[in-house]
Amino acid sequence: MACPGGGPGAMAQVGGLLTKEPAPQAVPVSDLPMKVCEVALKTGPDSSSGLATAAFRTAKYLPPEWHQRNSDLYHKAFAGCGQAERGRAEAKELAEHAAAAAQRAQQDSTATLGQRLQDIHFWKAELQKEIEDLDAETGLLAAQKQRLERALDATEVPYAIATDNLQCRERRQPPDLVSDEVERELLKEVELIRNIQELLKRTLIQAGNQMRLNRDQKEVCEMDWSDKVETYNIDVNCGRYSNQSTNVQFHPGSVKFEESASTPETWAKFSHDNIYRAEREKLASINLRALIDNILHDVSEDLRMQCAAVNEAFAKRCEELCDTKHKLDHHLKKILKEVGDQEANIAALKQAIKDKEAPLKVAQTRLYDRSFRPNVELCRDEAQFRLISEAEELMESTESLKKKLLESEQCLRNLEDTRMNLEKEIAVKTSSIFIDRQKCMAHRTRYPVVLKLAGYQ
Numbered sequence: 001m002a003c004p005g006g007g008p009g010a011m012a013q014v015g016g017l018l019t020k021e022p023a024p025q026a027v028p029v030s031d032l033p034m035k036v037c038e039v040a041l042k043t044g045p046d047s048s049s050g051l052a053t054a055a056f057r058t059a060k061y062l063p064p065e066w067h068q069r070n071s072d073l074y075h076k077a078f079a080g081c082g083q084a085e086r087g088r089a090e091a092k093e094l095a096e097h098a099a100a101a102a103q104r105a106q107q108d109s110t111a112t113l114g115q116r117l118q119d120i121h122f123w124k125a126e127l128q129k130e131i132e133d134l135d136a137e138t139g140l141l142a143a144q145k146q147r148l149e150r151a152l153d154a155t156e157v158p159y160a161i162a163t164d165n166l167q168c169r170e171r172r173q174p175p176d177l178v179s180d181e182v183e184r185e186l187l188k189e190v191e192l193i194r195n196i197q198e199l200l201k202r203t204l205i206q207a208g209n210q211m212r213l214n215r216d217q218k219e220v221c222e223m224d225w226s227d228k229v230e231t232y233n234i235d236v237n238c239g240r241y242s243n244q245s246t247n248v249q250f251h252p253g254s255v256k257f258e259e260s261a262s263t264p265e266t267w268a269k270f271s272h273d274n275i276y277r278a279e280r281e282k283l284a285s286i287n288l289r290a291l292i293d294n295i296l297h298d299v300s301e302d303l304r305m306q307c308a309a310v311n312e313a314f315a316k317r318c319e320e321l322c323d324t325k326h327k328l329d330h331h332l333k334k335i336l337k338e339v340g341d342q343e344a345n346i347a348a349l350k351q352a353i354k355d356k357e358a359p360l361k362v363a364q365t366r367l368y369d370r371s372f373r374p375n376v377e378l379c380r381d382e383a384q385f386r387l388i389s390e391a392e393e394l395m396e397s398t399e400s401l402k403k404k405l406l407e408s409e410q411c412l413r414n415l416e417d418t419r420m421n422l423e424k425e426i427a428v429k430t431s432s433i434f435i436d437r438q439k440c441m442a443h444r445t446r447y448p449v450v451l452k453l454a455g456y457q
Contacts, residue, residue, distance in 0.1 A: 106243075113239045117232060123271040124228040127221050130278045134218040137285045138211055144292045145207040147455030151296055152200040154452045158303060159193045161447060162186055162310075165440040176321075176432040182313040189306045196299050203295060210281070210288050217274075217281045224274050300453035307447050314444070318437050325429040332422040335415055342412045349405040356398045363391040 061069070166186050170177075241248055262270070367387050371378070451457050 110239055113235050117235050117239065119268075120228050120232045120235065123268070124225060124232060126275055127225040127228060127271060130275050130282075131218055131221050131225060134214055134221065134278055134282055137282050138214040138218070141207060141211055141214065141285050141289055144289045145204065145211065147296060148200055148204050148207060148292060149455075150457070151299065151453060151455035152197060152204070154448050154455070154457075155193055155197050155200070155303070157446065157448050158307070158453075159190065159197075161443055162189045162193065164443060165310075166190070168435050168439045168443075172432050172435055173428045176428050180313075180317060182310070182317045182436070185306070185310045185313045189310055192302060192306050196303065199295065200299070203292060207288060207292065210285050213281050214285055217278045221274050221278050224271055228271075296454045300450045303453050304450055307444070311441070311444060314436055314441050318433060318441070321429050321433045321436065325426055325433065328422055328426045328429065332419065332426065335419045335422060339412065339415045339419060342408055342415055346405060346408045346412060349401055349408055353398055353401045353405065356394055356401065360391065360394040360398065363387055363394055367391060 166183070169183060169186075367384075370384065370387070373379070449457075
């Protein structure tokens with residue numbers, strides 16, 4: 001039943017009204033309980049007013065009791081209406097508060113998801129940048145590694161040239177088979193090339209290891225980036241959910257924290273550490289590329305400088321050989337002239353000795369014939385002394401001529417030996433010049449250029 005009036009003022013008014021017995025005319029019009037039974041009273045002369053009606057009189061309420069009961073019922077009705085109204089107001093207020101709290105919580109959750117999306121996007125972008133940088137750096141390091149391989153291949157030509165020069169010069173004939181400046185420079189060149197090859201091989205291994213580290217760290221960043229992308233998509237979908245979404249449902253078991261879940265600090269530290277390690281590998285790769293560039297520059301310069309030193313030593317040696325050969329040719333010409341003169345001298349001496357034979361025969365024949373002079377005529381006269389003196393002079397001069405002839409012949413033999421030695425030495429010098437100039441120096445014209453030694457070709 002609707003309660004007249006409303007609110008605390010009405011209840012107070014009702015309370016004030018119930019402090020005294022209400023007048024009949026002041027009772028508001030209301031529906032009374034239906035009449036259950038009505039007893040007909042007999043008022044005639046035969047009516048009974050004695051014991052027969054005593055029970056009815058004791059079961060009835062007095063008018064004040066009737067009014068009090070009605071007043072109690074009114075009071076309970078008004079109290080029930082007030083309590084119900086307060087309950088409805090409290091329920092409405094609670095519902096409104098719950099709705100507002102739910103809306104605020106949802107807005108806060110959505111804003112937190114948005115902030116979380118910004119954090120994920122930040123680290124995702126940083127990881128993506130690091131992945132791209134690592135990929136580009138690995139490509140640059142691969143190019144430097146390729147330069148190393150080309151430079152290592154290019155050192156085979158100088159090594160072959162240097163060893164071939166040494167082998168060719170081993171075919172020199174004595175006395176030109178000497179350990180000269182050219183040989184020392186060639187041995188230095190061979191040793192330099194071997195050291196360079198070892199250095200390039202070690203650097204190649206280092207570059208390969210660094211590329212592997214770059215790829216490993218790039219893979220770690222890619223896995224982290226992939227997790228970030230997946231998480232970003234999940235949180236984007238979560239941010240799009242609303243009360244009007246049709247694809248939401250109850251998941252009571254999800255309202256908890258996973259034991260293996262990370263904290264925001266460890267989550268950020270994980271990506272930070274991955275980026276830090278990637279930056280460290282990238283920096284190591286950059287430094288290694290700079291080192292490779294310096295190594296290739298120094299290697300090419302050292303090889304070209306040593307090549308120039310060897311060429312200069314060859315040029316000086318060839319100049320010395322040519323000068324020596326020229327001097328030997330000059331002396332050979334003089335020796336040949338002396339041989340000719342000495343041969344003419346020997347012929348003249350022989351002719352002179354032969355020319356002394358006739359006078360000696362005449363003198364000796366005279367002495368012989370005069371030895372047959374008879375008796376005292378065998379006199380030691382002036383003619384005899386002069387013939388003996390003439391014969392002795394002729395024999396002495398002939399002996400002198402023969403002695404000189406022997407000396408001249410010995411001198412001629414010595415000249416011939418010298419000529420042979422000169423000719424042999426000239427042949428040796430010619431062979432040495434051919435080996436150094438036509439074999440070695442001609443072969444060295446195929447020496448690689450600086451760009452090839454530096455790995456650019």
